[in-house]
Structures are given as C-alpha cells and as structure tokens.
Amino acid sequence: RFVPERMVPFSFPLSKCALWDPVPMGDAIGSHVTYYRNPRLSLLEKTLRLAYRHAKQNEKKSLSCFLLGTLAVSEDGEGVTLTIDRFDPGREV
Numbered sequence: 001r002f003v004p005e006r007m008v009p010f011s012f013p014l015s016k017c018a019l020w021d022p023v024p025m026g027d028a029i030g031s032h033v034t035y036y037r038n039p040r041l042s043l044l045e046k047t048l049r050l051a052y053r054h055a056k057q058n059e060k061k062s063l064s065c066f067l068l069g070t071l072a073v074s075e076d077g078e079g080v081t082l083t084i085d086r087f088d089p090g091r092e093v
Contacts, residue, residue: 037079037080038080039081040080040082041081041082047087051067054087054089066087066088067087068086068087069082071083
C-alpha cells in the first residue's frame with residue numbers, strides 16, 4: 001500500500017566537490033519496496049522465542065529491543081526477503 005505521508009525524501013551528505021548537478025530534473029516519483037516487488041518476511045523460531053521470553057519477563061509496558069537480519073532480492077528480481085535471525089534486548093540506559 002502506498003502511503004505518501006510516511007515517505008521522506010532522502011539526501012546525500014554535503015561535500016566540497018559535487019559529482020553531479022544537484023538540481024532536480026523531471027517529475028518527482030515515489031519509491032517504495034513493495035511498489036515493484038513482492039515482500040516476504042522470514043523469522044527464525046529461536047529468535048521469536050527469545051523475544052517472547054524477554055517480553056514476558058519484563059514488567060514494563062514499553063519494551064526496547066532490536067530484531068536484526070538481512071534483506072535480499074530474489075534472483076528473478078521480483079521479490080524481497082527480510083530474514084530476521086537475531087534478537088538483541090538492548091540496554092536499559
């Protein structure tokens with residue numbers, strides 16, 4: 001689903017020497033990972049169990065943590081797979 005209010009334009013950091021003309025040319029277009037590709041999410045059971053156990057042991061309503069993984073494009077270029085394989089409970093400070 002295309003959600004324009006969530007999309008933010010990206011920009012490159014300032015540098016002393018520009019390799020291209022930064023003036024926009026043509027019409028603006030939206031770029032979203034699901035616009036041209038079929039997304040897939042793969043989550044390891046071990047990672048899900050660790051996150052669930054950590055959430056159950058925590059008394060707070062709000063929980064800070066990280067789910068880490070890799071993003072890969074399929075060989076035919078039609079799909080994107082996000083594989084989440086690690087859980088990091090983060091730090092309280």
